[in-house]
Amino acid sequence: MRELTYSEAIREALVEEMRRDANVFLMGEDVGTFGGVWGVSHGMLDEFGPERVRDTPISEIAIVGAGLGAAMMGMRPVVEIMFGDFLMCAGDQIVNQVAKARFMSGGKADVPLTIRVTSGAPGSAAAQHSQSPESWFMNIPGIKIVAPALPADAKGLLKTAIRGEDPVLFFEHKMLYAEKGPVPDDADFTVPFGVASVVREGVDVTVVGVGNMVLKALKAAAQLAEQGIRVEVIDPRTLVPLDKETLIRSVQKTSRVVIAHEAHLRSGPAAEIAAVLAEEAIEYLDGPIVRVGAKNVPLPYSPILEQFVLPDVSDIVAAVASFWKR
Amino acid sequence: MRELTYSEAIREALVEEMRRDANVFLMGEDVGTFGGVWGVSHGMLDEFGPERVRDTPISEIAIVGAGLGAAMMGMRPVVEIMFGDFLMCAGDQIVNQVAKARFMSGGKADVPLTIRVTSGAPGSAAAQHSQSPESWFMNIPGIKIVAPALPADAKGLLKTAIRGEDPVLFFEHKMLYAEKGPVPDDADFTVPFGVASVVREGVDVTVVGVGNMVLKALKAAAQLAEQGIRVEVIDPRTLVPLDKETLIRSVQKTSRVVIAHEAHLRSGPAAEIAAVLAEEAIEYLDGPIVRVGAKNVPLPYSPILEQFVLPDVSDIVAAVASFWKR
Amino acid sequence: MIDELRQYSQEFLASLYRRMVLVREFELRAIEERRGGLIPGFIHSCVGQEASAVGATAALREDDVITSTHRGHGHLLGKGGAPQYMMAELAARSSGYCLGRGGSLHISDFDLGILGANGIVGGGIPIAVGAALAFQMQHSSRVALAFFGDGAVNEGAFHEAANLAGLWALPVILFCENNLYGEGTPQDRQAPIADLAKRAESYGFPGVIVDGNDVLAVYATVKAAVSRARAGEGPTLVEAKTYRFRGHYEGDPQVYRKPGEMESWRQRDPVPAFRQRLLTSGRFDEAALKVLEQGVQAELDEAVAFAAAAPYPEVGEALSGVYGETHGGLVF
Amino acid sequence: MIDELRQYSQEFLASLYRRMVLVREFELRAIEERRGGLIPGFIHSCVGQEASAVGATAALREDDVITSTHRGHGHLLGKGGAPQYMMAELAARSSGYCLGRGGSLHISDFDLGILGANGIVGGGIPIAVGAALAFQMQHSSRVALAFFGDGAVNEGAFHEAANLAGLWALPVILFCENNLYGEGTPQDRQAPIADLAKRAESYGFPGVIVDGNDVLAVYATVKAAVSRARAGEGPTLVEAKTYRFRGHYEGDPQVYRKPGEMESWRQRDPVPAFRQRLLTSGRFDEAALKVLEQGVQAELDEAVAFAAAAPYPEVGEALSGVYGETHGGLVF
Ligand SMILES: Cc1ncc(C[n+]2csc(CCOP(=O)(O)OP(=O)(O)O)c2C)c(N)n1
Ligand SMILES: Cc1ncc(C[n+]2csc(CCOP(=O)(O)OP(=O)(O)O)c2C)c(N)n1
Ligand SMILES: [Mg+2]
Numbered sequence A, B: 001m002r003e004l005t006y007s008e009a010i011r012e013a014l015v016e017e018m019r020r021d022a023n024v025f026l027m028g029e030d031v032g033t034f035g036g037v038w039g040v041s042h043g044m045l046d047e048f049g050p051e052r053v054r055d056t057p058i059s060e061i062a063i064v065g066a067g068l069g070a071a072m073m074g075m076r077p078v079v080e081i082m083f084g085d086f087l088m089c090a091g092d093q094i095v096n097q098v099a100k101a102r103f104m105s106g107g108k109a110d111v112p113l114t115i116r117v118t119s120g121a122p123g124s125a126a127a128q129h130s131q132s133p134e135s136w137f138m139n140i141p142g143i144k145i146v147a148p149a150l151p152a153d154a155k156g157l158l159k160t161a162i163r164g165e166d167p168v169l170f171f172e173h174k175m176l177y178a179e180k181g182p183v184p185d186d187a188d189f190t191v192p193f194g195v196a197s198v199v200r201e202g203v204d205v206t207v208v209g210v211g212n213m214v215l216k217a218l219k220a221a222a223q224l225a226e227q228g229i230r231v232e233v234i235d236p237r238t239l240v241p242l243d244k245e246t247l248i249r250s251v252q253k254t255s256r257v258v259i260a261h262e263a264h265l266r267s268g269p270a271a272e273i274a275a276v277l278a279e280e281a282i283e284y285l286d287g288p289i290v291r292v293g294a295k296n297v298p299l300p301y302s303p304i305l306e307q308f309v310l311p312d313v314s315d316i317v318a319a320v321a322s323f324w325k326r
Numbered sequence C, D: 001m002i003d004e005l006r007q008y009s010q011e012f013l014a015s016l017y018r019r020m021v022l023v024r025e026f027e028l029r030a031i032e033e034r035r036g037g038l039i040p041g042f043i044h045s046c047v048g049q050e051a052s053a054v055g056a057t058a059a060l061r062e063d064d065v066i067t068s069t070h071r072g073h074g075h076l077l078g079k080g081g082a083p084q085y086m087m088a089e090l091a092a093r094s095s096g097y098c099l100g101r102g103g104s105l106h107i108s109d110f111d112l113g114i115l116g117a118n119g120i121v122g123g124g125i126p127i128a129v130g131a132a133l134a135f136q137m138q139h140s141s142r143v144a145l146a147f148f149g150d151g152a153v154n155e156g157a158f159h160e161a162a163n164l165a166g167l168w169a170l171p172v173i174l175f176c177e178n179n180l181y182g183e184g185t186p187q188d189r190q191a192p193i194a195d196l197a198k199r200a201e202s203y204g205f206p207g208v209i210v211d212g213n214d215v216l217a218v219y220a221t222v223k224a225a226v227s228r229a230r231a232g233e234g235p236t237l238v239e240a241k242t243y244r245f246r247g248h249y250e251g252d253p254q255v256y257r258k259p260g261e262m263e264s265w266r267q268r269d270p271v272p273a274f275r276q277r278l279l280t281s282g283r284f285d286e287a288a289l290k291v292l293e294q295g296v297q298a299e300l301d302e303a304v305a306f307a308a309a310a311p312y313p314e315v316g317e318a319l320s321g322v323y324g325e326t327h328g329g330l331v332f
């Protein structure tokens, strides 16, 4: 299969869906002329014109709110919030309008709105440009939360988001944009929500990775294999809905689990995953549920401090190794 | 000791701190002439005048942001966001400015800002006026999160918040305002952050309650006592910082734990508490960590549906009883 | 005055008046039924603001859309909302507009272009702008109208939405009902200017002030704004000066009213004023209006009876309608 | 022109010019040091906007405060920020203003009234308004000044903060640097009006346009606004028309520039323009200006040397300074 970067895979999904359905359009700050600050929509203005690749003012409330209104009137907007850190500028629209519109209407409103947003620390971007906000809206019923790690999943999940009837927060990790992987070129290739992916099989310990931590988990697994520890790596791919079954099945087999994400530890996505396992799979567990994530301090600018705060391969290795050091 | 309602206890804390320190003032929508929509600041305009009991426009960004600026310039603002549901209107100021101001300045900025806000479903207030947002900002380092259940704690914790140097989100549960309890009248009575309260001792099972669920847990405990089940009820009082030690000590004794809050189950405060216990106390546990909370759907208007969605005493009783039904 | 009426058909005048009476009486009935226990939730009535609600919506086509507010019953009835489904929603029944899930703050009817009341002050404005964006992209002649209060113009949502609407010349009408209060705080303590229509200049489109208690003035003003919008000339901000006669919500002790203010506005009560105008014009007589009024009462009797007889939702219904697709029930 | 200069002292004119050169050269040096690897993070330089940064801050007292933006180096240097601590911060050292935790986007110095650069567009405006509220409540004569760009005026934060400032007549200056772009999107595709000062009318206070490339014009305009503010007359919105000469950030390919635009603004480069004016006035000669310029270079050499020699933070420092009180270390 041909290889694409994560960024190219996302662009391909956008382009294919916009060719397929005239109701799909892209809107956000600098998505047009600039091609997106991360270059994801590069060239799309040329193909689709300024009507369907819309540069907006710096107005996150208006971007999300207008996306919602347009979605309810038959369009399928993909709106982009440049950094996940800015999501809270539109927090009310997301929490109180987008997520609840269908339910409050008695199930009648369709809200096919995809909110693309970046997450993660790109390096010395400091406290307001480095956050991983995947869990910030997990408590809110009504919005789905997607965090792909591999290019093929990025493409397939974005298509599912755009074709679906519900609002989706779609997290793209900045440090994954340049990562390559095989991506099917079938224009109807989609990846379903709520189905975790077993990225590597193993029997000794389960490592659940979110976003870029899937790649780090794979590296950790390779290192640990040398010590004879067979790690199973699972990527939930969608946090809402969450594929509990695959997680529980894995833990049943390995009886040990580490959950890793780049978000801060406290109340990050791992809190929910750990709680689910502690509620539904505790009998299979042979030790603590170990979380790996960023320390509970804002992301510092200094690379030394930043590396100290962010989780890395070695943290996963250490977390896994801890099971055999008790 | 004299009895006060939760609402009176909060007002007393506000009044005492405003008398004690000229830098303390209250600002928010309808806190003045109206006395607060929940009546908490009733009469305070008369005592302190419109300079220190400030009615604001309906502008949550400005309310929180102005609170932050004033706090950095030596004031000790208490700002009120009428419903927790509206917190996300000021989401960016809370997450990116208030919580991070000190760290980003290298620890130099003092941010003695208290954000008072209501949580909980007051009955048929529907999806945008009934939420319990205690966990929405738990992933954000730099802001403390307080959720008192009893009048004395409400008074003592609010004083600690106002006198402290850090920003605090102070959640007042609407259904607790009319609840009475003993409150010390010592004007220097404060309750420390990070110290959980064992509200009822027991040896068979630990029930951790957040906000109004503390009272429901006590009712459940009384019912369960009749069946011979001795429930220990713990109120963490502050979610950030969280007193893990008291929780772990209790679980060590009881080896069974239920965590109850009114927030939606997914990624509510219980997710973090469960994750902490699954990481640091799993060896003491004799069964699953059971969460009790609102179902993962927006709060419905209809009382029938609302009661179905919200957790109640019977849910706690059932959760506890489940340990003996396996 | 008489001249002004002349341009309108008998049917149109009758329908305006009937709708104003419907709004007024719907509110009074809902308040009564809330006291009587049929309605469990809060009510923010629009008594006193009937002319602005009815005048504005009368200027719209059926396929145009509105976003509304916490004080939305008049807007919805104006746009054609059916009293029985509204009353059933207020009574929390499964025959209500939102199957009992939304209540007064969230009533919507997508078939009628009612995109929803809203519990968040200012929250509906960006949504209306988004609907207008869709219409523009669809090369449709439909327009969107956002209702909001004088308090809402101080929210960031108003500003961002208005700027976008102006920038893209979207077919949207921003309709501000300035009733002089946001909850218990007077407008002059919420914004440093009294004429909020002025804010339109910041967004490069016209702002117009209209007597919000004069239904025909409101109608004509909005009609002009709608024509502009349909012609691709972009948005208009309409500020209707009006007054609410009851509390912010039912039960509000209203300690904040300025002395004499209520009395002076009572003189300008839009419903009797329009009634008198119809009579004075000679085109309607007492008997004809009585018939209309009785028709409204009958309709409301039916609506209340319908609501009271309607079934309550089944508890399990709470779990449906959160998503369009549940991926095997996984999302709960 | 010569007349205009006459009212200012030699020292003042020299200090303005020196500061403008300092800002320009600081930026160029920082860009160079970033390329050289001393500076790890992004830089949004203000090259071309020196007159507005320096003119505005020169009108403030030392105990007045500012909030700044992502493009903040000029504002901070204008307010007295020390180049060595700024450079050390950019170089991520523990001797930097924020101990290496903040970087370019978050530099602050509370002693100098610099409440912080800001990574959130519009994020600093409500904070400045809050500082002004404190000053008003403290019966102090201090004022606050918020810097922000043309893009920021479309954020809800601008609107809510401006409304509150106008309503309460707070001692704050809202200073908009309209450099015609917000990132890669021209101002005329972000807002439907070109003169953003006009928006002040929505908030009941004056809006003034000034040539942002003329340091004395900016100074005089802000000075007047500051006097108003100190006199309790409330806020002013100042719009400085200017242009940025480099990319939005270093590395920006700048595909979005309109043809000829850069060249025409280059003719109005504020630093050589002011230099020429000083020479033409006859009050400064080439030699005197050279001395100032060399002084700046020396200061920057020292700043870079200081930064390069400064220690990096210890890893454990990341865990301090999040809270004022940690309740026994519990909060992490
Ligand atoms: C974002 C938000 N802030 C505050 C409230 C509480 N609230 C509900 S209605 C209201 C007053 C609104 O005033 P206005 O916009 O003038 O509308 P009116 O009630 O006068 O019709 C307030 C403050 C809310 N619902 N949403
Ligand atoms: C809330 C928010 N949205 C978007 C961004 C990304 N961003 C950073 S600077 C910028 C452009 C700002 O334009 P303007 O206010 O004109 O300032 P300038 O860069 O021209 O100085 C954008 C969009 C951000 N930092 N914060
Ligand atoms: Mg009003």
Ligand SMILES: [Mg+2]
Pocket (backbone or CB within 6 Å): D149, D150, D151, D177, D178, D179, D180, D181, D182, D183
């Ligand atoms: Mg700009």
